[in-house]
Amino acid sequence: KNQVEQSPQSLIILEGKNCTLQCNYTVSPFSNLRWYKQDTGRGPVSLTIMTFSENTKSNGRYTATLDADTKQSSLHITASQLSDSASYICVVSAWGGATNKLIFGTGTLLAVQP
Amino acid sequence: DAGVTQSPTHLIKTRGQHVTLRCSPISGHKSVSWYQQVLGQGPQFIFQYYEKEERGRGNFPDRFSARQFPNYSSELNVNALLLGDSALYLCASSLTGELFFGEGSRLTVL
Numbered sequence: 001k002n003q004v005e006q007s008p009q010s011l012i013i014l015e016g017k018n019c020t021l022q023c024n025y026t027v028s029p030f031s032n033l034r035w036y037k038q039d040t041g042r043g044p045v046s047l048t049i050m051t052f053s054e055n056t057k058s059n060g061r062y063t064a065t066l067d068a069d070t071k072q073s074s075l076h077i078t079a080s081q082l083s084d085s086a087s088y089i090c091v092v093s094a095w096g097g098a099t100n101k102l103i104f105g106t107g108t109l110l111a112v113q114p
Numbered sequence: 115d116a117g118v119t120q121s122p123t124h125l126i127k128t129r130g131q132h133v134t135l136r137c138s139p140i141s142g143h144k145s146v147s148w149y150q151q152v153l154g155q156g157p158q159f160i161f162q163y164y165e166k167e168e169r170g171r172g173n174f175p176d177r178f179s180a181r182q183f184p185n186y187s188s189e190l191n192v193n194a195l196l197l198g199d200s201a202l203y204l205c206a207s208s209l210t211g212e213l214f215f216g217e218g219s220r221l222t223v224l
Contacts, residue, residue, distance in 0.1 A: 004156075034213075043118070043204055043215035044157070089156055093211075100211065101170065104149075104156035 002027045004092050004105035012111045017080055021108045023073040023090030031093040031100050035064050035075050038087045038107070047075070047088075080112045116140070118207050118216035126222045127195050135190040135219045139207030145169075146188040147213070148180055149204040157204055163188055195223045 036044035048064040090105040149157035162170040163182035206213040
């Protein structure tokens, strides 16, 4: 069964600190992995997208890693800001013929406190 | 450029009623997909449409239906509403596979 699991479920950090969010998946056949940021009550916004051959991808203070062998990904946030408070969702795409199938994780809720 | 727009942003219905949610994709995007997001959960896939044809359907009952129009906008219809249908309904459009989400329609069923 295709699944995406994220940890921790929620996280509280102080402004300026770094943090790492985890995503483990059992999706086959793997196509790509995406990280989205979702502010409360808003639509998700794409942070990064990585294919099988990519190990690391950065977007400003966000750095995502992918280990396709262990089927793990992480999202590292550097020098956190109050505006980083949001839910971070890992989405894995499986090849599905004409269209890919997206499997969403339940997200990690991050709270950055002053 | 306008992003994905959804309407209405918020609405309240009672059990048994039906609802129609609307989505306008980014100009040039031919694929539209719909997701249901219950509070505290990740989005769940409902439908995908491409060039006005259904390309995928999630595990939702037949009370849920959708269609895509010649201008690539889309409607999601839900009949015989249940309390459990209360959720944020997200629409996403794509051109090359990357999803661009709208702000969602928050449905509350009383």
